[in-house]
Amino acid sequence: MDEFDEDGFVAASKAPLGRLLDNEMSLKVGEAVAGLPPLQREALVLFEYEGLSLNEIANMVGSDVGAVKARLHRARERLRKTLQPYLNSNREIVTLEKA
Helix, strand or coil: CCCCCHHHHHHHHHHHHHHHHHHHHHHHHHHHHHCCCHHHHHHHHHHHHCCCCHHHHHHHHCCCHHHHHHHHHHHHHHHHHHHHHHHCCCCCCCCCCCC
């Protein structure tokens, strides 16, 4: 019994809930990205997920860097508004022990 740390045990019991919440957030982010206008989604995916530079994206889509920056900015703002309820929530998760 000396090998088990009580804090470690509590953290391990919360892991499934944490994974569930992470999965839900991933789903919501995916839905929000899919809901972006096509040009904004294209810029966001190429920059954030594919790791391309602004110049690379501009060359790829046949646009200038300023247009790509603007699309990326608008995409991020729209995602921020869409995902706000999930990012700034003060709601506490109530477990059965607290209920």
